[in-house]
Amino acid sequence: MKILDWSFVLLLSLGILAFLFSLLYLYVFCAIGKQAKLLKKKRIKNKKKRKKVFRTIKKLNWQKKKKLRQVFICLLCCSVSTGTAFYLRYYQATNLGARDSEAVAQGYYLINKIEEQLDADVNEEDTSRVQKNIYELSAKLSSFGTTTADGALSKQGQILLNRFYVNMKELGLNLSNHSSAVLESEELYTNYKEDIKKTRNxxxxxxDYFKLNESSFEKSK
Known part of the structure; x- marks a missing residue:
């Protein structure tokens, strides 16, 4: 499990524990209140005993206030712990983890490099070198066939990310199979430019979904 997963479990457990303690203190609070009411109803003629009962009632009222404070403290701890736990879960669902961030950055870099090679103005002597570059870059892009989005992400986030991974895999596989012909065939070139456009979309x-700054990827190229 990741650190955020452990943090979520720990905070949620603390929240549940605090809530259970608040119920326990509330029960004790009610029991003390009931005991104090019973003592107040007693008619005691003996002055000494009456003073003793009065002191007991006073002590019980102090204990009631203490238990009530403990109830509020436990409820506050419960609210803070569970609130933080669910915020962590929301953060996990809407932000890329290290593995997916690296995969998206690598995909961004490879797509840019492939497009640069396709659009390069090359002569006959450089054609074989460019074809080799396209093949190597495409082979790396096709490796995204084994990549899947982190299960902690939201359902929509996983759908978008997995669709992007599949696009990159298909683009890489198709282009690596035709790397030697793509520079010589206008039709193939046009088709792959359309595939790149689809992948970029x-x-x-x-x-947009994960609020990633494209300029930061451009700087890291």
Whole structure:
């Protein structure tokens, strides 16, 4: 389990424990109140005994106030712990973890490099070198076939991210199979430019959903 997962479990457990203690203190508070009421109803003629009962009632009232404070403290701890726990869960669901962040950054870099190679103005001598570069970059892109979104992310976030991973895998596989012909065929070139555009559209949806700053990826290229 990740640190955030452990933190969620720990905070939620503390919240539940605090709530149970608040119920216990509330029960004791009610029991003390009932005991104090019974003593108040007693008619005691003996002055000495009456003073003793009065002191007991006073002590019980002090204990009631103490238990009531403990109830509020436990409820406050419960609210803070559970609130923080669910905020952590929300944070996990709407923010990329280290593995997915690295995968998105790598995909962004590879797509840019592939497009640079496709659009490069090359002569016949450089063609084989560019084709080799396209093949190597495409092979790396196709490795996203084994990548899946973190299960802690929201359902919508997982759908968008997995769709982006599949797009990159398919683009990488198709392009690596035709890396030697893509520079020589206008039709293939146009088709792959459309595939890249489609992949970039899904990439943008991922960036928008997770509020990623594209300029930070450009700087890290």
């Amino acid at each position: 899904n990439q943008k949806k991922v960036f």
